[in-house]
Amino acid sequence: MIEFKNVSKTYQNGTKALNNVNINIDKGEFVFIVGASGAGKSTFLKLIMHEETPTNGKIFINGTNVTNMHHRKVPYLRRTMGIVFQDFRLIDKMTVFDNVAFAMRVIGASPSAVKRRVPYILGLVGLKDKANSRPSQLSGGEQQRVSLARALVNNPLMIIADEPTGNIDPEMSYEIIDLLSEINKYGTTIIVVTHEQNLVKQFNRRVIEIGNGQVIKDSVPMPDLDNEADSSEGQI
Amino acid sequence: MIEFKNVSKTYQNGTKALNNVNINIDKGEFVFIVGASGAGKSTFLKLIMHEETPTNGKIFINGTNVTNMHHRKVPYLRRTMGIVFQDFRLIDKMTVFDNVAFAMRVIGASPSAVKRRVPYILGLVGLKDKANSRPSQLSGGEQQRVSLARALVNNPLMIIADEPTGNIDPEMSYEIIDLLSEINKYGTTIIVVTHEQNLVKQFNRRVIEIGNGQVIKDSVPMPDLDNEADSSEGQI
Amino acid sequence: MSISGFGYLIKEGLKNVWNNRMMSIASIGILVSCLLLTGAAALMSVNVQQTVKAVGESNVFTVYLKQNVTELQAVQVGENLKNIDNISSCKFLSRDEAIKQYKKDLPEEIYQELIGQGNPLPNAFKISMADLSKYSDTVTKIKKVSGVDQISNKSDLAATLTKLNNLVSTAGIWIIIILGLISLFIISNTIRMTMYSRRFEISIMKSVGATNLFVRIPFIVEGMVIGLISGLISTLGLMFVYNILMSSISNLIHYDAIPFSQMSTGVLVAFIISGIAIGALGGIISVGKYLKKEGNEILGW
Amino acid sequence: MSISGFGYLIKEGLKNVWNNRMMSIASIGILVSCLLLTGAAALMSVNVQQTVKAVGESNVFTVYLKQNVTELQAVQVGENLKNIDNISSCKFLSRDEAIKQYKKDLPEEIYQELIGQGNPLPNAFKISMADLSKYSDTVTKIKKVSGVDQISNKSDLAATLTKLNNLVSTAGIWIIIILGLISLFIISNTIRMTMYSRRFEISIMKSVGATNLFVRIPFIVEGMVIGLISGLISTLGLMFVYNILMSSISNLIHYDAIPFSQMSTGVLVAFIISGIAIGALGGIISVGKYLKKEGNEILGW
Ligand SMILES: Nc1ncnc2c1ncn2[C@@H]1O[C@H](COP(=O)(O)OP(=O)(O)OP(=O)(O)O)[C@@H](O)[C@H]1O
Numbered sequence A, B: 001m002i003e004f005k006n007v008s009k010t011y012q013n014g015t016k017a018l019n020n021v022n023i024n025i026d027k028g029e030f031v032f033i034v035g036a037s038g039a040g041k042s043t044f045l046k047l048i049m050h051e052e053t054p055t056n057g058k059i060f061i062n063g064t065n066v067t068n069m070h071h072r073k074v075p076y077l078r079r080t081m082g083i084v085f086q087d088f089r090l091i092d093k094m095t096v097f098d099n100v101a102f103a104m105r106v107i108g109a110s111p112s113a114v115k116r117r118v119p120y121i122l123g124l125v126g127l128k129d130k131a132n133s134r135p136s137q138l139s140g141g142e143q144q145r146v147s148l149a150r151a152l153v154n155n156p157l158m159i160i161a162d163e164p165t166g167n168i169d170p171e172m173s174y175e176i177i178d179l180l181s182e183i184n185k186y187g188t189t190i191i192v193v194t195h196e197q198n199l200v201k202q203f204n205r206r207v208i209e210i211g212n213g214q215v216i217k218d219s220v221p222m223p224d225l226d227n228e229a230d231s232s233e234g235q236i
Numbered sequence C, D: 001m002s003i004s005g006f007g008y009l010i011k012e013g014l015k016n017v018w019n020n021r022m023m024s025i026a027s028i029g030i031l032v033s034c035l036l037l038t039g040a041a042a043l044m045s046v047n048v049q050q051t052v053k054a055v056g057e058s059n060v061f062t063v064y065l066k067q068n069v070t071e072l073q074a075v076q077v078g079e080n081l082k083n084i085d086n087i088s089s090c091k092f093l094s095r096d097e098a099i100k101q102y103k104k105d106l107p108e109e110i111y112q113e114l115i116g117q118g119n120p121l122p123n124a125f126k127i128s129m130a131d132l133s134k135y136s137d138t139v140t141k142i143k144k145v146s147g148v149d150q151i152s153n154k155s156d157l158a159a160t161l162t163k164l165n166n167l168v169s170t171a172g173i174w175i176i177i178i179l180g181l182i183s184l185f186i187i188s189n190t191i192r193m194t195m196y197s198r199r200f201e202i203s204i205m206k207s208v209g210a211t212n213l214f215v216r217i218p219f220i221v222e223g224m225v226i227g228l229i230s231g232l233i234s235t236l237g238l239m240f241v242y243n244i245l246m247s248s249i250s251n252l253i254h255y256d257a258i259p260f261s262q263m264s265t266g267v268l269v270a271f272i273i274s275g276i277a278i279g280a281l282g283g284i285i286s287v288g289k290y291l292k293k294e295g296n297e298i299l300g301w
């Protein structure tokens, strides 16, 4: 599903964010990405969603080489992904409802489908009664959950979440990862960047650790517990 | 130092964020504020820094009633506080250095003092080599640490940090709270909003839990361990 | 794109006008100012040109007949003159009437001597030409008519008026072009600013997988609505300014301005079309700049 | 505030011009356009007024002397006329010369009869008045001079020219006022936009404990620098436009425009002062709007 071949990324100011990274994530996997602050986790995700392009190496998504994809094709690539951004990226001129609905409208969903699905998804992340608020009228955790709702709303092939629980209390964080696990059961690939060790421990999943721009650990889930049934095909 | 008397806050759209809150924080205390997402933690901090004014009740800071403070006096109130914002609030047109230096210049620090202190503080939060980057060129955790550096730079009477470790890995999070503990030893009042239970457990401090706009728990630190010497005078 | 999707984008554009009302008002204000300036220049130019043309047409030459031509014979001469094209009017002026013209300029006693038998002037025709630039051609033709002695030498005035007319037309066109360019410049800078302040919005939309068209349409609709509103306001504003200006000019000198009502439809159509076109163009061009950029790049300086 | 602090704020303002260069360029573009418009209107008005005044001054009246006044006696009359104030020039015109004026308008044979002994015209003086609006007063005085018979009746022209002069002055002032207002309107809207796009910056500065003054100074400095640059560019631009315009007008009709160099200092000073003033004012007013707001409020619509 996602394949990085010797990918390096050096930003314009000379910062080496990723250095010869090889990663293979299969369809239906659930992967935690961990690593210190500034290790290159967000850069990894930005390369997947084609927000940045690699300085070196090749990236394949769904079997297509997206390394130098034409910018007109990028929107269609992104529509296969639901993305939770570390900085939320909510449009403050739109209500919470519209922020989420926007992602549906982009793919041409009918107004009736929007009306049905958006409240349902907002309910899943516990924001049913904030539908008419503006993002600036929400707490940090609430904003983060709007971003999550937007990522979920289109039932994408893969969900990419950058610290989706950074501003959320432990109970709700657990619920959110649990929700993603549920979704994963139906075959959606899930990639979650997090720095919350408790969560990583609670969910027995593949963990890729990035340090200093390189993959320094890639551990398959331990083959025990009840997770076995839906565990992903761990790879190294 | 900080006294909330029957404080309630209802936002313009009718959201009741705080409801009859009474809190007393003494000079030199170290307090964790915990609570679910949307509980009212950030609102509590915004009331302290006079970014919002209470709908009801009175707020005293350093013995002064700031409830209806004249807007010209607010800057001087804020200069007694170092604030880490949940949304960082960095000026993207300034470099990291200037973002931190700005807080010093505001209080009229000399250029030489700025030149000496800013790199030192950036070193404390591990960002020495990012001094010339723009905030938009930093990772989430790095941005958060710039916000922290800015809060520390003026040696304020109190430090108010809203989820200062939300985007930072556990090791560094520990270091940051440890750093705040160190600063606390010299008499600086510290208020940290966090949802990371591990941290709260590791540091044996007063914990105020806010739920649904009310104080639902206020626990003094347990009188054991080596923290005793510098523990604050817990109050209920 | 489905019809409902298209409807949504248009609705979105309309909403944007209201959501960004601070910016909308500022944009409308600037657009109205520019349209007013250009429109006022155009109307002025039309008025001045018409005036110059009127002055040119009312310019009357005197065709002197030979001393021996009687008033009766003069009728035939008049017919011949009228047949010359470019002569737009031709009126007989008897020597008795002619001398009266000098009354003002001459001392009374002298004037008294000159009227009646002492009158040294011949019979004449007052003629005017449709097109002053053909002055010399026409004079040649007039001189060929039998019975004509001379024609008053006003070729200087003719030339000056022709030049003036050209000057006014040229200057009018230039002023309109220059004001138009300045307006376009101001407007494009304004659009740049508006878009600059909304670059995050654009980048977020793209993050979520919106195609360029999807991002653009609401901006274009927004621009067109702002243009439409500006066009309407400008028409009213111009009417107001024009009427005040013309009535105050009429107070000072005798001048019949072209009434606004005569031009209102033209102005309205021109303003609305150019308003909408500018708005749409603004939406198209300026968004484009941010469409190729991604995420952080948009912040780049 | 310490001196170093003040220096920092000024430096910051200068840096802002560069850091926000997209906005700065747009603002300068708009400000230059507006200054150019107003400046061009002012120069035009000055030119037209001078022309009208020149026409008025060159306007010559004929003071006819009594038939019995000899050329010798006329010298004394001339002295008396010159003593009347408001008469700016006074030139003797003998009856022989006078009749020549009619040569153009009269058929040749008639003219030949009139020169020499047949000349019905008296000796006269060509005078001109400094201020046409005092026409009737002056005429009364002239008529009191002994030897004077009549004065050519040109009060209509006098009145028209006076009116025209007033009209041009009034219109000029109005055009400048209107263009000035439009410019101010455009500029204030522009500033609004600029500030709107920087409201976060302002709110963050306040979060950190900056006083209003501290937030404002860099914005004011920035505004002033933009104003200064705009003033300089506008002066050059106006010089360029003016010279082109005037030389093309001079090509069409004979017209001596006031050379730009004669007004350049005035224009430069006026432009720089108004540029800086507008910039500073922009900085002051518009920041103020956001200074009283806090955090999220700033986002409010
Ligand atoms: N646009 C950019 N320009 C220059 N350098 C950048 C840019 N974005 C990120 N970097 C740098 O690249 C490195 C990796 O950044 P990245 O955002 O991938 O880290 P991260 O692993 O997501 O960290 P965090 O957990 O703090 O979010 C960091 O050193 C960062 O400063």
Ligand SMILES: Nc1ncnc2c1ncn2[C@@H]1O[C@H](COP(=O)(O)OP(=O)(O)OP(=O)(O)O)[C@@H](O)[C@H]1O
Pocket: A136, A137, A138, A139, A140, A141, A142, A167, A168, A169, B011, B012, B013, B015, B016, B017, B035, B036, B037, B038, B039, B040, B041, B042, B043, B044, B086, D296
């Ligand atoms: N500007 C605002 N206008 C209206 N409602 C607001 C505003 N800011 C916050 N709220 C609401 O007030 C409640 C408390 O918000 P607050 O930001 O204090 O929560 P919090 O405890 O900081 O949550 P989190 O941990 O998610 O940051 C929330 O329900 C939020 O939606």
Ligand SMILES: [Mg+2]
Pocket: A041, A042, A043, A086, A162, B139, B140, B141
């Ligand atoms: Mg990151």
Ligand SMILES: [Mg+2]
Pocket: A139, A140, A141, B041, B042, B043, B086, B162
């Ligand atoms: Mg909060």
